[in-house]
Amino acid sequence: MSMSKKTLVADHLREALARGDFEPGQRLPGEEELAEELGVSRATARLGMRLLQDEGRISIVAGRGAFAADPRPIIHLATPLSGEDSERFESGYRAHLRKAGHLDVDERVKVSLDTMRAKVARRLGEKPGSGLVVIRSSNRYVDGALWQSQITYLPFGIAGGTVLMSPEHLNEGVGAALRELGFHEEWNRDIVGARMPSTSEAETFRMGPGIPLLLQERVVYQGERPLRFTVTLMPADRHQLLYAGGEVPESSWLPDPDVNVFER
């Protein structure tokens, strides 16, 4: 069984990467060079490199060349915390970003009002089409590129006419605002999945090919009543989610920055 030539090209590069011939971020041989070295046409070399790109191992930039991938995911604490814990982590999150060399962190919040789409109505336990939802979209930008996109849907019966409808007066976050309004976020259900981004999503997140999108959906309840529904989109090479469960010792909450599911 002989492999196809493009597979040989891909294997050649994969092995070189596994051997450590190239530091993360370092430039690899170009299409022309690789084609000559392995005795294939430029088209074939290109297809082989594309395989590596689709595996997320290299990043190809038009006009510059191919570079060894350098994923540095940031671990998010996804387990819901009580008030002061959540603040402690929030500051930790920004600090974590700063420590990784990302100084330019910006958050933009937009609030709008709309009728419920079918999916949102189902999550919030309402009849589709009928009610209104307050939609809070919060986009975090790091170094000018979209880092994380979050959309929170709140039933109008809960958020209508309250502080939750003004983007400015919400420094404490949605959870704290709900608490002040007399609601209690008692429990939540998260669903985590992944899919490839559409071309437009890949653009706004500035994701190269071969990078999946991590999706988190959270519905927060008080008893049987849904308080909010939050959808979070994150490029998977920059985000990983931490869930702690059971009787977690006080000292073990914070994530270990070295933990990373990409490591082999």
Add this chain to the structure above:
Amino acid sequence: MSMSKKTLVADHLREALARGDFEPGQRLPGEEELAEELGVSRATARLGMRLLQDEGRISIVAGRGAFAADPRPIIHLATPLSGEDSERFESGYRAHLRKAGHLDVDERVKVSLDTMRAKVARRLGEKPGSGLVVIRSSNRYVDGALWQSQITYLPFGIAGGTVLMSPEHLNEGVGAALRELGFHEEWNRDIVGARMPSTSEAETFRMGPGIPLLLQERVVYQGERPLRFTVTLMPADRHQLLYAGGEVPESSWLPDPDVNVFER
């Protein structure tokens, strides 16, 4: 700003799919047909279709054609449960698969003994290279294809010479076995991420291009002592993870089968 032709091909198909012109699983026009219809070469039509494939929206099969994607993820309850709850869910998981029409469910367990790799040692809080680990790899097959792959690492000091080293006598699962040995799985830390599969991973899971791999790493502790480290690999079009947190009402544990983060 005029788009490239392959982008036009991709847009043409994307819109047709969004319009609902094609049922999930239905065959789309082929490369040749599409090329003629849009006045481009077969090579260009091919590139355009590949974009859609990379987005996970269509699935291309050699010799047959392209088909509208039909993701039907199964929701896994990822929140650790106490004894009887976990059994209730385990049966629910199989039932869920059966309900989705997957009758051929098989699980193969292999056990081996090895020295610790650096990563495993770090998670289990041991010195790298020194200790031994018991490695339990459990692969679940559905309809003949690998559905989920799980590797559990147990320190030799815990699992060595016990029932955990024999694949057969472990119907109750690793958690129950640890309990019988006098250990208590008090709390855990999960990290969830996603990346694209390597070509070999894509083969064993029978994943088409454009489908990411969902990764879950779990370390289970008793106090400060790590009891086990489990890595789970799952194709993201067939798996989504459910995490419940806070004071969850008794009646709300089971996942709603209609919940699906892919729905727009």
Add this chain to the structure above:
DNA sequence: CACCTCAGCTTGTACCAACAAGCTGAGCGG
């Protein structure tokens, strides 16, 4: 020194041609 332009390198797009390989179903033979 600051700014701009542009040559030259690299990847991106597009087309053509030819053959290989995978899949299905019609049709033949037992």
Add this chain to the structure above:
DNA sequence: CCGCTCAGCTTGTTGGTACAAGCTGAGGTG
């Protein structure tokens, strides 16, 4: 009726050519 073979359709691979477009740095201009 069952099973096998094979024609015919569809995608996969490879080579070739040509030009477009993105990026960088050298070098000129003010």
